Amino acid sequence: QVQLQESGPGLVKPSQTLSLTCTVSGGSISSSYYWNWIRQHPGKGLEWIGYIYYSGSTYYNPSLKSRVTMSVDTSKNQFSLKLKSVTAADTAVYYCARDSGGSSRDFIDWGQGTLVTVSS
Amino acid sequence: DIQMTQSPSSLSASVGDRVTITCQASQDISNHLNWYQQKPGKAPKLLIYDASNLETGVPSRFSGSGSGTDFSFTIRSLQPEDFATYYCQQFDNLPPTFGGGTKVEIK
Numbered sequence: 001q002v003q004l005q006e007s008g009p010g011l012v013k014p015s016q017t018l019s020l021t022c023t024v025s026g027g028s029i030s031s032s033y034y035w036n037w038i039r040q041h042p043g044k045g046l047e048w049i050g051y052i053y054y055s056g057s058t059y060y061n062p063s064l065k066s067r068v069t070m071s072v073d074t075s076k077n078q079f080s081l082k083l084k085s086v087t088a089a090d091t092a093v094y095y096c097a098r099d100s101g102g103s104s105r106d107f108i109d110w111g112q113g114t115l116v117t118v119s120s
Numbered sequence: 121d122i123q124m125t126q127s128p129s130s131l132s133a134s135v136g137d138r139v140t141i142t143c144q145a146s147q148d149i150s151n152h153l154n155w156y157q158q159k160p161g162k163a164p165k166l167l168i169y170d171a172s173n174l175e176t177g178v179p180s181r182f183s184g185s186g187s188g189t190d191f192s193f194t195i196r197s198l199q200p201e202d203f204a205t206y207y208c209q210q211f212d213n214l215p216p217t218f219g220g221g222t223k224v225e226i227k
Contacts, residue, residue, distance in 0.1 A: 046164065046207060046218040061215040062121075095163055105211035106154055108175075110163035 002027040004096050004111035012090075012118050018083040022096030022111060029072065030054040033101045035079045037070065039092040040113070047092075051099070052079050086118045122146050122210050126219030132227040139195040141222045143208035148188050152212035155184050155193045158221075159204045167206075168193065198224070 008020035022035070029035065037049040050060035052070040060068045064083070072079040083090060093115050097107040123146035133139050143153065151171040156164035166175050168184035171191060181196040195202055203226055208219040 045220050046209075048216045048218075050215075059214055063215075097163075100169075103211075104152075104169070105209075105214075105216040106166060106169045107156070107164070107209075108166055110165075113163055 002098055002109045004098065004109055006094060006096050006111045006114040008114060008116070010115060010117060012086055012116060013120050014087055014118055015085055018081070018086050018090060018094075018116055018118070020081045020094055020096075020114065020116070022079050022081075024077045024079075024098075029077045029079065030074050031101075034099045034105070035072070036097045036099055036105075036107060037081045038095045038097055038107065040095070041089075041092045048105075049081065049083075049094075051105075088118050090116070091118045092116060121215060122149060122213050122217050124208055124210055124217050124219040126208055126222055128222060129220060130223040130225060132225045133198050134227045135198055135200055137198045137227075139198055139202075139224060141193045141206055141208075143186075143191045143193070143219050145189045145191075145210055145212075149210045149212035151187045152210055153184075153186070153191050154209045154211065155182075156207045156209065157202075157204045158207065164207060195224075 003025045005023045012018045034051040036051040052058045067084045069082040093113040095113045096111045098109040100106040125144045153171045155168040158164040172184045184193050205221045205223045207221050
């Protein structure tokens with residue numbers, strides 16, 4: 001089982017860029033899995049943001065695609081999320097998660113989640 | 121996007137009860153459906169994958185069934201640690217989408 005840990009600022013000002021990093025331990029990020037970001041608005045359901053493969057290939061949720069960038073650093077066993085031009089609607093708990101790879105988006109391992117609040 | 125409609129949104133049950141949650145997809149998703157359990161302040165945990173397969177280490181009182189557009193998730197005999205929110209999730213098409221959740225509360 002892989003362990004994931006999100007890190008980054010808990011408070012971001014409106015119109016700025018939200019930046020989070022997920023550190024992977026107990027396994028290599030350079031494996032046949034996809035590395036995902038998922039968010040949960042306070043008291044609400046789950047929204048998939050996108051994934052990245054260790055090669056750098058990505059797929060973003062079309063609803064967020066214009067504002068999202070994901071990257072991977074295999075030397076640090078980390079992957080990152082940037083969400084630009086944030087508003088209060090981006091306030092949420094952000095999770096990183098590993099899926100089972102291939103065409104299956106089974107989110108097997110999750111980070112503990114980090115609350116990001118967008119406020120001035 | 122494929123819409124996932126879960127019902128009920130909440131239910132009250134007693135320890136030992138049999139609980140069933142349903143999930144309906146807006147289009148045929150074959151068996152490309154997962155079920156998760158989420159407790160307050162924690163990340164979701166995968167319980168069932170591919171509609172009916174029990175994830176390793178998950179108790180056998182949990183089960184899932186269905187294919188196409190209609191799915192169900194059952195807890196055979198509710199235990200105190202099962203009080204949580206449950207979500208279905210499809211992965212037939214990108215983006216993966218989740219149901220709205222079912223909160224299972226103590227009666």
